[in-house]
Amino acid sequence: MAVTTDRRLLEPWQDPKAPPYLRIDRVTKRFGDLYAVDDVSLNIFKGEFFSLLGSSGCGKSTLLRLLAGFEYPTSGRIFIDGVDVTDVPPYSRPVNMMFQSYALFPHMTVEQNVEFGLKQDRIPKKERQERVGEMLDLLKITELRKRRPDQLSGGQRQRVALARSLAKHPKLLLLDEPLGALDKRLRESTQFELVNLQERLGITFVTVTHDQEEAMTMSTRIAVMDAGQIMQVDTPTAIYEFPNCRFTAEFIGSVNLFEGKVIEREADQVLIEAHHGGTLRMRSFHPHPLGTPVTVAIRPEKMRLSEAPSPDGVNQLRGIVEDIAYLGDVSIYRIRSNGGQLVEMTLTNHQPRTEQALTWEQAVSVEWSPTSGVVLTE
Amino acid sequence: MKRRAWPLIGILAFGYAFLYVPILLLILYSFNESRLVTVWSGFSFKWYGALLHNHQLLDAAWLSIRIAATNATVAMVMGTLAANALVRHGRFRGRTGFELLLTAPLVMPDVIIGLSLLLLFVAMQQLIGWPTGRGFTTITIAHVTFSMAYVAVVVRSRLGQMDASLEEAAMDLGARPLGVYMRITLPLIAPALLSGWLLAFTLSLDDLVIASFVSGPGATTLPMVVYSSVRMGVSPQINALATLIVAVVALAVVIAGISLGRKPGR
Numbered sequence: 009m010a011v012t013t014d015r016r017l018l019e020p021w022q023d024p025k026a027p028p029y030l031r032i033d034r035v036t037k038r039f040g041d042l043y044a045v046d047d048v049s050l051n052i053f054k055g056e057f058f059s060l061l062g063s064s065g066c067g068k069s070t071l072l073r074l075l076a077g078f079e080y081p082t083s084g085r086i087f088i089d090g091v092d093v094t095d096v097p098p099y100s101r102p103v104n105m106m107f108q109s110y111a112l113f114p115h116m117t118v119e120q121n122v123e124f125g126l127k128q129d130r131i132p133k134k135e136r137q138e139r140v141g142e143m144l145d146l147l148k149i150t151e152l153r154k155r156r157p158d159q160l161s162g163g164q165r166q167r168v169a170l171a172r173s174l175a176k177h178p179k180l181l182l183l184d185e186p187l188g189a190l191d192k193r194l195r196e197s198t199q200f201e202l203v204n205l206q207e208r209l210g211i212t213f214v215t216v217t218h219d220q221e222e223a224m225t226m227s228t229r230i231a232v233m234d235a236g237q238i239m240q241v242d243t244p245t246a247i248y249e250f251p252n253c254r255f256t257a258e259f260i261g262s263v264n265l266f267e268g269k270v271i272e273r274e275a276d277q278v279l280i281e282a283h284h285g286g287t288l289r290m291r292s293f294h295p296h297p298l299g300t301p302v303t304v305a306i307r308p309e310k311m312r313l314s315e316a317p318s319p320d321g322v323n324q325l326r327g328i329v330e331d332i333a334y335l336g337d338v339s340i341y342r343i344r345s346n347g348g349q350l351v352e353m354t355l356t357n358h359q360p361r362t363e364q365a366l367t368w369e370q371a372v373s374v375e376w377s378p379t380s381g382v383v384l385t386e
Numbered sequence: 387m388k389r390r391a392w393p394l395i396g397i398l399a400f401g402y403a404f405l406y407v408p409i410l411l412l413i414l415y416s417f418n419e420s421r422l423v424t425v426w427s428g429f430s431f432k433w434y435g436a437l438l439h440n441h442q443l444l445d446a447a448w449l450s451i452r453i454a455a456t457n458a459t460v461a462m463v464m465g466t467l468a469a470n471a472l473v474r475h476g477r478f479r480g481r482t483g484f485e486l487l488l489t490a491p492l493v494m495p496d497v498i499i500g501l502s503l504l505l506l507f508v509a510m511q512q513l514i515g516w517p518t519g520r521g522f523t524t525i526t527i528a529h530v531t532f533s534m535a536y537v538a539v540v541v542r543s544r545l546g547q548m549d550a551s552l553e554e555a556a557m558d559l560g561a562r563p564l565g566v567y568m569r570i571t572l573p574l575i576a577p578a579l580l581s582g583w584l585l586a587f588t589l590s591l592d593d594l595v596i597a598s599f600v601s602g603p604g605a606t607t608l609p610m611v612v613y614s615s616v617r618m619g620v621s622p623q624i625n626a627l628a629t630l631i632v633a634v635v636a637l638a639v640v641i642a643g644i645s646l647g648r649k650p651g652r
Contacts, residue, residue: 078554098557111555115573124569128560176559 019243020053021229027090029054029212030075030180035084037070037236044070045081046236052229057206057213059223062233063259068216071233072182075214076105089179099128104178108185110169112157118168119144119153125176143171146205163194170202174209183215187222199225220260224248232256248307253386257305264311264351266304270296277378280304284347289322292383306381308354313341313366317373325351325374329366341366343374409632416625423620433622440623443611447627450591450608453522457529458587462579464530465537465586472538473545489539491532500599503528507600520602528600529590536589537582544578545571580642588635 020026028051037045045067052058060068073079075086077098085094093101104125113121122143126136144150147167157165166189173181186202187195203226206213217223223230224244231241232255240247240256251257254265266288272279278296280288288304296302317324330350331342336357343351351374366372419428437443468488472481491499507517507524517523552574556566572579594609601607612624 076554076558078557098554099560099562103558105555105558107551107555109549109551111549111551113552113556113570124556124561125559128565172555172559 019228020056021051026053028052028087029056029089030214031085031087032071032075033085033087035071035074035081035086037067037074037079038082043067043236045074047084048236048238050231050238050241052212052214054212055210056228057203057226058215059227059230060214060216060233061218061220061223061230061259063218066233067236068218068233069184070236072105072184072214072216075180076103076182077101102179103182104173104176104180105182105184106169106173106186108188110157110165110189112165112168112172114157117154117156118149118160121157121168122172122175125172129176139175143175146174147171162189162191163198166190166198170205174211178211181211181213183213185217186215187219188217195222202226224260232259234259250382251305251384254303254305254384257382257384262308262352264306264308264353266306266349268302268304270298270300270302273298278302278383280383282347284345284349286325286347289378290381290383291378294383294385296383296385300385303384303386304381305384306376308340308352309338309356310380311351311353311374311376313343313353313355314373314375315365315370318375321373321375322378323376327351327372327374329368329370329372332366332368343372345374412625413629413632416622416629418622418625421622423622423625433626437623437626442606443608443623443627446606446608446611449522449605453526453529453607454587454590456526457533457590458583460526460530461533461537461586462583465534465582466541466575466579468534468538469542469545472542489535491535492539494532496593496595497599499532500528500596503531503596504599520600521605524600524602525597525605525607528596529586529593532596533586533589536585537579540582540585541575541578544575548574584638584642 030050030052032048032050032052035045035048036043048067048071060071062068070079074081077093077096081094085092087093088102093103113124116124119140122140123136126139131139141150144153147170149164149167149171152160152164152168157168160168166186170186187198190198199222202213215223215226224247227244229241229243230247232239232247234255240252242250247256248260251260251263257263257265266280266282266284268280268282268288270278271281271287273296276291276293277289278292280290280302282288282304290304317326325343325345325347327343327345329341330344331340333340333342334357338354338356341353341355343353345351353374415423415426416433417429417431418426419430419432420426468484471478472485472488503524504520507520510516511518517527548571552570553566556570557563561569592609593607594613597607598610601610608627615621615624
């Protein structure tokens, strides 16, 4: 019992009675004929680090701009902390945004940039200076306070932008590709820092990103978007392990897809006749009627590779090694099955490369267990 | 390398000479003793002294400066508003027409602008009784109509280069639209406003054709006085006046350069 309570605190979306902190209710945004955001509903809870993930043009940035108030929805409502903010202009919303370009005011010092929002709220000078000091301290940029944006490096600018958007203690912080402009090494360390900061301040973060790795490491939950619609909302683990559609499965990580149709059902498993030959046995909790066209999705690292098929194995696929890409820690094998399908799999290099027996053009057997993948209907 | 550099330096020197030798000669002859502009007979400040007592010339200069300053200020405000409409308000209805009409004075011959405005002013006076007569007001209005186009072009390019998310960021941090404009947009486009103002000032100070059309008795601008006196033979007093103007302009350019150059960022 104690365990479930804890789980509900940490994962409020599991609790049907938990009130959402940000509620997006059937929001649509149309530009002419284009549906940038198409009937999106989403509940985000207090203290979440929520990511909108999708390729460019999928509507994630428009959704963020709707939350900030720079765009108004064609239809639908937006509630923050129970208040309908749909028609509230950006300067009156309890929301702040960190821009992709950082949008630091070039004619102001770092200090003046951070202070800008507090000044607009007519907070007395003494308190203003305290809060600015706190923010600069929090982001470790106190020594830059007198500099102007053009005297800062990319990483420093990002910190100033963050300090400026946090200074007003918003109910919701929106981050537009927060790490997009940083180089790879800085990006990795900043990811953890951003998460720590969010946990310390308890502010709800909504971020937009096209980088799945970034979304996976930082988020409590991810919404995968495509063509203005939300395809799946779930925790990073669930999104990766249990994608609910082909789009999500292919967008996050790599995946092998086997098309086929259901030929038999038993308890929690289904037998699927694959178009490229062979019968696959997969676990599935959905009651697929016989004959349903389905797709089996298996991640490349969830497969086994052996020279000869194991005698008791299910889901065996024979083929030859067509390509090997050695990446140091892992190797990617491309195997052409006898049915003609290309299967990609990843193997950890437990042994030094030179000790490995597998080589090009070798006949092999690929296997996986019924619980290693998911059965998708679309 | 060196052999090839010489012709280039020669061309450069010729270019500069072509541009600046006449001005230098003009300055030099303002200190000439002789009444003849083309004959040097000794150094003297006497033409500067004479200039101080030449009320016709001084009045004309003062009128020109007043017109130029009023024109530059009005054109700066109106040109900036027009540039704002073009850059910030997307594809509003009639935008193409607005843009065309705004920039038309840039390519329209002065004679046509002058004549059409003269006809307009005369017709207006007959119909509504304003402007009464022609002079300061009509010249200023005429100058604003074309200087505004130049200001709009300068400000528009600056506004277009400005990152629109700066304004959004200010709004996001709680600034209302007017506050955003005053605290973010204006300071960032200020250099363009200044150069627009200077451009409009210069254009107005320069203008002879349009002013000749729309001025009336008693309102003679400096270029008009200079032009008419040149026809009767140039007095070195005009050289003296030109030297003073060149000095003031040079000073203004230097000051503007220093104050803009000191500001970091764009």
